[in-house]
Amino acid sequence: MAAPPPTPRRATDPVAYRPGREADLDACGRIWKAGIEDYQARLNQPSMPDDLAPLRRLFAHLLSTDPERFWVATRGDELIGFASASVRDGLWFLAMLFVDPAAQGGGIGQALMDRAQAGRDVDPGGPAVPGPDEPLDTGIHTWGMCTDAVQPISNGLYARRGMVPRIPIWRLFGEVRRWDALPLPPASVDPVPFEAIVAQGGGGPDGTRRLADLVDGLDRAIVGSAHGRDHAWLRREGRAGFLLRDRGDGRPLGYAYGSSVGRLGPVAALDPDLSPVLIGAAVRGVPALGPVAMWVPGTSDRAMRMLLEAGLRFDGFPGLICWSTPGHPFERYAPISLAMV
Template sequence: MILRPLRPTAADAEAVRTVTAAAFVDLDTRPWPPGRIDRHHRRALHLAERDPDGCWIAEDAQGRPVGTVLASIREGTWGLSLLAVGREAQGEGVGKALLTRALEYGRGCLRGVICSSDHPAAVRAYRAAGCDLHPAMRLTGEVRHAGLAAPDGPVAPGGPDRFDLLDSVDRRLRGGARGSDHHELLRHFRLLVCDDLAGSGYCYYSPDGGIELLAATSRRLATRLLTTALLGMDDGAEVEATGLTAEQQWAVDVGLAAGLRVSAGGFVCLRGMRPPTPYVPSGAYL
């Protein structure tokens, strides 16, 4: 096995996607739509450019990619965006070697965040790395607008001119702003922003049914943002929101009102910090 830095090239971005598809085939057997492929490629390219010491790929003796890791550092907050090992290489120490490189990259950081599946090996590795494991829930199902109360205040579409506000919210909730990550998020998702006397907050979502990221300074604003995002989707659209720790009961309440199902959904693994709230993490940008 050879470990090498991930290059910000189309070929390496596709190698990351191929390994990811091979690693999680049991969890998601659906064909990847073009939008998902593009998001995956863009994440690999962005992080390889911004965090070259945190992004690695493992190759076998024939030069074929068998594993990858993507890690980032933003203002002292380290995040593990992806750790994937193809089925044929699992159990051979590839994941451990990749995680070691990612952890070395974040050694000087006070805080760390990982959104993990419930795979036993992953959970064991993240706990051994010093993370506290916070069981998470997911919301899934068809959204029903009729069950949602009208938002209790204004929500506006956001753009790059609001990134300073977003960074301010992130510093308060997770200890570090995302900076250029917001450019990538805005490339693929719609942005909603609240900013009034009650506080500030934002939400990235897809009209196709995904809640990608939500952060706010109060539960009231978080409820307003999530409600507005769900109302911005077609009635009956398939919705998914993941990474909801026990502190996010406000999100559970909104999801249940919208007719969504609540189920167990992996862990949010944190080091040096308590679960941010109110907050719905991004699996890719944490």
């Protein structure tokens, strides 16, 4: 028997909020595309891609790691907005907040934010939502996200909650045209593929744990939180990691990812002077089939200068990193994307 047609929604129907589920993810992708194209079309920007399969895999990852922070808004049978955030070692990071353009400006975005911050349902006017000034014993020490610089609504909504736009983050894109701009590693350091670390650790689960310990240690020292589940997702998505080690005592100094489809990052460096070496190792270690692209915070000045020197271009408008504390890791860290730190 054919499924009954969805009940048409009316603007006056009440809005309901519930945790998201796997069956919602295609509709979330449609809201994401409509939400971005609605404001970018007014700026003569090109449409978003039609192939939403990579985005859907990202949603599925976030739903699997943080189901209590993935919320949808519905009116009748129709999904009209969603929010998703992750928490890693006390770092809360907003991945997505999107409301159907026809339903914007009516408080739905704020209601979704409340739930993504609280990690549970929240009554309007009920118990306070945790935030930078009142973490409410949640263990969350930092709140952050990346936004679009041309979107005053989201930037205003987050800044009111203490996550103020502090740092521009640019997408750098293009062919490497001047290879000599990418520094080769000095004799004192050694870039080692992640697979080699696993093999040196005996292969199998022991080797994987050894690699995870090294990477977690760097993330705690540089970002302030480990995010092993996201590293596992990156490798499933085809990104290949390199660990930079001191050739003398073997100390880990940083890591960087490359990929054959040209996606670079994340890049983490204990010493920011090593960022260009790390990026060079990732670009040379995983030859891309075409152009390369990387999200680079304005505070990662050495990486930015080096990539521009190599021939990449600024692509589109910058994003903004919104962060609850003045101390941040972005001189030494370039994130996975605007959706995941």
